[in-house]
Every structure is written in C-alpha cells, then in structure tokens.
Amino acid sequence: xxxKHAILGFLYxxxxxxxxxxxxxxxxxxxxxxxxxxxxxxxxxxxxxSGMVYCxxxxxxxxxxxxxxxxxxxxxxxxxxxxxxxxxxTPIKDKxxxxxxxxxxxxxxxxxxxxNNRIKRIKNQIDSLRCGDYYKGLKYAKNxxxxxxxxxxxxxxxxxxxxxxxWLKSCRAKLDNINRLNEYxxxxx
Amino acid sequence: xxxKHAILGFLYxxxxxxxxxxxxxxxxxxxxxxxxxxxxxxxxxxxxxSGMVYCxxxxxxxxxxxxxxxxxxxxxxxxxxxxxxxxxxTPIKDKxxxxxxxxxxxxxxxxxxxxNNRIKRIKNQIDSLRCGDYYKGLKYAKNxxxxxxxxxxxxxxxxxxxxxxxWLKSCRAKLDNINRLNEYxxxxx
DNA sequence: GGACCCATGTAAATAGTTACATGATTGC
DNA sequence: GCAATCATGTAACTATTTACATGGGTCC
Numbered sequence: 001x002x003x004k005h006a007i008l009g010f011l012y013x014x015x016x017x018x019x020x021x022x023x024x025x026x027x028x029x030x031x032x033x034x035x036x037x038x039x040x041x042x043x044x045x046x047x048x049x050s051g052m053v054y055c056x057x058x059x060x061x062x063x064x065x066x067x068x069x070x071x072x073x074x075x076x077x078x079x080x081x082x083x084x085x086x087x088x089x090t091p092i093k094d095k096x097x098x099x100x101x102x103x104x105x106x107x108x109x110x111x112x113x114x115x116n117n118r119i120k121r122i123k124n125q126i127d128s129l130r131c132g133d134y135y136k137g138l139k140y141a142k143n144x145x146x147x148x149x150x151x152x153x154x155x156x157x158x159x160x161x162x163x164x165x166x167w168l169k170s171c172r173a174k175l176d177n178i179n180r181l182n183e184y185x186x187x188x189x
Numbered sequence: 190x191x192x193k194h195a196i197l198g199f200l201y202x203x204x205x206x207x208x209x210x211x212x213x214x215x216x217x218x219x220x221x222x223x224x225x226x227x228x229x230x231x232x233x234x235x236x237x238x239s240g241m242v243y244c245x246x247x248x249x250x251x252x253x254x255x256x257x258x259x260x261x262x263x264x265x266x267x268x269x270x271x272x273x274x275x276x277x278x279t280p281i282k283d284k285x286x287x288x289x290x291x292x293x294x295x296x297x298x299x300x301x302x303x304x305n306n307r308i309k310r311i312k313n314q315i316d317s318l319r320c321g322d323y324y325k326g327l328k329y330a331k332n333x334x335x336x337x338x339x340x341x342x343x344x345x346x347x348x349x350x351x352x353x354x355x356w357l358k359s360c361r362a363k364l365d366n367i368n369r370l371n372e373y374x375x376x377x378x
Numbered sequence: 379g380g381a382c383c384c385a386t387g388t389a390a391a392t393a394g395t396t397a398c399a400t401g402a403t404t405g406c
Numbered sequence: 407g408c409a410a411t412c413a414t415g416t417a418a419c420t421a422t423t424t425a426c427a428t429g430g431g432t433c434c
Contacts, residue, residue, distance in 0.1 A: 001420080001421075002284050002287060003421085003422095005287070006287055009287075009290070009291035012291065012294060017385075017386090018385080018386070018387090019384070019385050019386075022385095027280045030281065031287070031290060032281050032282065032283050032286035032287045032289075032290060033282055033287050034280045034282060034422095035421095035422080036422075036423065036424085037385090037386085037387090038387085038388085038422080038423075038424085039421075039422060039423085041386070041387060041388095042387095060384090060385090062384090062430090062431065062432095063383085063384045063385070063430080063431070064384060064385040064386070064429080064430075065385080065386090066384085066385060066386085067385090067386080079291070079294075080294070080295070082288070083288060083291060083292060083294070083295055083299075083303075084295065084299055084302075084303065086306060087284035087285045087287075087288055088284070088310075089285075089310065089314060090282065090283045090284045090285065091216045091223045092219065092221050092346065092349070093221065093222055093223060093279065093282075094221050094279045095191050095276035095277070095279045096276045096278075096279065097221035097342070097345060098191060098194070098195055098198075098220070098221045098222050098276075099271070099272060099276055100221075100338075100341075100342055100345075101198070101220060101221060101339075101342045102198035102201065102268070102272060103272060103338060104334065104335045104338045104339070105201060105268075105269070105272070106269070106272055106273065110272075110273055113273075114272075114273065117275060121277075121278065125278060144367055145293065145364070145367050146293045148363055148364065148367060149289075149292060149293045149360075149364075150290075150293070152289075152356075152359075152360045152363070153286070153289055153290045155356070156286060156289075156353075156356055157281070159352060159356060160281070160349070160352065163348060163349065163352045164345075167341075167344070167345055167348060170341075171338075171341045174337055174341070175334070175337065175338075178333055178334050178337060190392080190393075192393080192394095206413075206414090207413080207414070207415095208412070208413050208414075211413095223394095224393095224394075225394070225395065225396085226413090226414085226415090227394080227395075227396085227415085227416085228393075228394060228395085230414070230415065230416095231393095231415095232393095249412090249413090251402085251403070251404095251412090252402075252403075252411085252412045252413070253400095253401075253402075253412060253413040253414070254413075254414090255412085255413060255414085256413090256414080379434105380433105380434090381432105381433090381434090382431105382432085382433085383430105383431080383432080383433100384429100384430085384431080384432100385428100385429095385430100386427100386428085386429105387426105387427080387428090388425105388426080388427080389424100389425085389426075389427100390423100390424085390425080390426095391422100391423080391424075391425095392421100392422080392423070392424095393420100393421075393422070393423090394419100394420080394421070394422090395418100395419080395420070395421090396417100396418085396419075396420095397416105397417085397418080397419095398415105398416080398417075398418100399414100399415080399416080399417105400413100400414085400415090401412100401413095401414105402411105402412085402413100403410100403411080403412080404409105404410080404411080404412100405408105405409090405410085405411100406407105406408090406409090406410105
C-alpha cells in the first residue's frame with residue numbers, strides 16, 4: 001500500500017501531525033499521491049500499531065493539541081526497502097482521457113467545446129503550478145543533489161501538463177482540418 | 190463513478206459480454222481506465238438494475254454461454270450527458286513518481302539503479318505499444334474523424350511514456366554531472 | 379454573525395483487489 | 407498431463423470517499 005510509504009517518506013525529514021500530512025496529500029502540492037484526512041488518521045494508527053511510527057502530544061494554547069508523529073528505526077528500514085523496490089507500471093487512470101476515447105459520438109461543436117474547456121483548465125493548471133508556492137520547498141534543500149531531485153520531481157508535473165496542452169492543440173487543429181474539408185466538399189456538390 | 194460510464198461507452202458501439210469488457214479494462218489496451226472482472230460483473234448488475242443496460246443469454250456449444258449486454262435508451266442518454274460534462278482534473282497518482290519524490294535519501298548508486306531500471310521499463314512499454322495490437326482497432330473506424338480521434342487517444346499513451354523517458358534521461362544526466370563535480374572536488378583536495 | 383483555519387476523529391458507503399470456485403475446449 | 411482461453415460468479419478483504427461531529431481562534 002503506497003499511502004503508508006508516502007507517509008513514511010514525509011516523516012523521514014521531520015515529524016508531522018495528521019493535519020500536516022493531510023495538507024501534503026490534498027492535491028494542491030503535486031505530491032503524486034492523494035488522500036483525505038480520514039484515510040491519513042487511520043493509516044497513522046495502523047503505522048503506529050505496526051511500530052513504524054510513534055507519536056507524542058503537543059499541548060497548544062492557541063489551537064487544539066496535536067499529535068506529532070516520528071519515524072521509528074523499523075519505519076526507516078521499511079522506507080529504505082520500499083525506495084529500492086520496483087514499483088512496476090501504475091496504469092493510467094484519467095477521467096478526461098476516458099471521456100476523450102468515446103468523444104467521437106458527439107457533434108463537431110460539442111467535441112470542440114469539450115476540448116476548448118480542457119485547454120483552459122490545463123493552462124490554468126500550468127499557471128498555478130509555475131507561480132505560487134510550487135517551487136517554494138526548494139529553499140529547504142540541504143545540498144545540490146537534493147535541490148536537483150526536488151526540482152526534477154516538480155518539473156515532471158509541469159512538463160506533463162504541457163505535453164497534454166500540445167496534444168490537445170494538435171488534436172483540435174486536425175479536427176478543424178477535417179471539418180473544413182467536409183464543408184468544402186459539401187459546398188462544391 | 191467512471192467505470193459505469195466507461196462500460197456505457199464501450200457498449201455504445203456494440204453489445205459485449207462481461208468477459209469481453211474485462212479484456213478492455215485489463216491495462217494492455219490503454220483504455221485509460223482499469224478494472225478486474227469481479228468489478229465489471231458487479232457494475233453490469235448495477236447498470237442492469239438501474240435500467241441503463243439489458244442483456245440476453247447467448248447459447249454456445251464450444252464455449253460457456255455468455256450474457257450479451259446492450260445499451261438502453263436511458264443508458265445512451267446517460268452516456269451523452271457524461272460525455273458533455275466536465276470531469277475536472279484527475280489528480281496524478283503514480284507509485285514510481287511517489288518513489289522519486291523521496292529518492293534523495295538513497296545513495297548515488299542506488300538512485301542510479303532505480304532510474305536505470307525505470308528507463309528499461311519505459312522503453313519496453315513504448316516498444317510494446319508501438320508494435321503489437323495497439324493500433325489494430327483503427328481499422329474499424331467508420332469515418333475519417335473517428336479514425337483521427339482513435340489515433341489521437343492512442344498517441345497520448347505513447348507520447349506520455351516518451352515524455353517520461355526524456356525526463357528520466359535528463360534527470361540521470363544532471364545527477365551524473367553533480368557526481369562528477371563532487372569527485373573532481375574531492376580528488377583535488 | 380459568518381466563514382475559514384486549526385486539529386482530531388467516527389460511521390457508513392462505495393470502489394477496487396485477491397482468492398476461491400466451476401467446467402469444457404484447445405494447443406504443446 | 408499442464409497451461410491457457412472461454413465464461414461466469416461469490417466471499418472476503420483493502421482502499422478511498424463522503425458525511426457527520428466537535429470546538430476554540432481569527433479575520434472581515
């Protein structure tokens with residue numbers, strides 16, 4: 001189960017609470033895994049029971065008390081084992097691509113609308129990744145190699161969306177060509 | 190739930206059995222969604238109960254009897270509604286990318302091994318997509334537009350893996366540079 | 379006064395995987 | 407004889423989402 005290892009990964013650098021972790025996995029930070037707080041609190045309990053992490057409670061006055069989770073030696077070993085293991089290919093699962101594979105049964109105008117809406121969304125996504133806090137974490141890198149690897153991981157996200165944008169644009173252009181040819185043919189009849 | 194709509198999408202073109210559908214979703218055909226036969230048989234029952242599909246049993250002598258599922262008018266409407274709807278952004282979930290975001294804590298040699306193994310895998314993936322039955326379905330396209338859209342959907346898969354391959358190679362090259370610089374510095378001390 | 383952040387959790391439903399079960403046919 | 411393909415299904419488990427629940431602090 002990947003969520004367990006993802007949590008171990010985040011806890012390696014610093015102790016975190018369930019609440020902290022739930023922000024890591026909310027999708028806005030492109031951590032390449034997602035989870036809700038419900039799942040995180042339960043998984044932390046499971047990790048605790050199996051001796052991978054331990055926690056202590058931090059008393060706070062301004063906000064509710066929090067549980068700070070730390071890696072144990074066993075957890076650290078498990079993390080290293082997982083990092084060296086082969087993850088295989090994760091199959092692509094994407095609602096929009098699924099939609100695109102059946103889109104042919106819609107009309108030209110409807111297809112155009114679906115594609116144009118997606119282009120807008122992807123552009124937004126790229127913008128909000130490039131600006132904002134996306135590259136903020138790089139400051140905390142301890143050395144050149146860590147900085148490079150953090151940067152590379154982030155660039156995968158941007159690069160992927162840029163690839164999809166190009167793919168969408170080329171798809172739209174090709175459809176336009178077909179539509180124009182069809183119009184020309186029906187005009188000359 | 191996307192699986193329901195994916196099934197409706199496949200049934201639009203032709204009636205299929207649960208067994209046929211399970212082959213569509215087994216990952217080898219890059220349909221951008223996956224499911225096991227267990228899930229498909231259950232979902233077909235649910236679609237049947239909600240009046241989206243109906244089925245009749247085909248008696249066969251050489252092989253077991255099969256249930257052929259057809260779209261109802263209600264199912265067809267639901268499919269069209271879904272095709273025009275906004276699917277939002279599906280968050281990226283990928284075990285290897287997750288691994289890469291924590292890889293820094295391994296040694297140079299270990300990182301190199303993980304990346305090289307992945308490069309081999311991706312190359313294999315691209316080869317098996319380019320050859321084989323990947324583009325076989327194109328023959329059954331009814332017109333130019335359908336052929337183009339089928340081709341475009343397939344090209345997304347190949348393009349995505351090619352992007353990952355370039356990304357991995359550039360990552361490896363940058364790491365090599367850092368390692369060589371470090372060696373040079375420690376030699377000259 | 380209302381919304382949002384902090385911080386934890388439970389209950390219930392849905393989605394997805396793995397293992398078990400059957401039984402004939404075809405190919406090596 | 408053994409594995410693979412065809413074809414359907416159930417049982418049990420694991421993973422994930424959605425809704426419910428609490429309660430103080432801060433900001434507008």
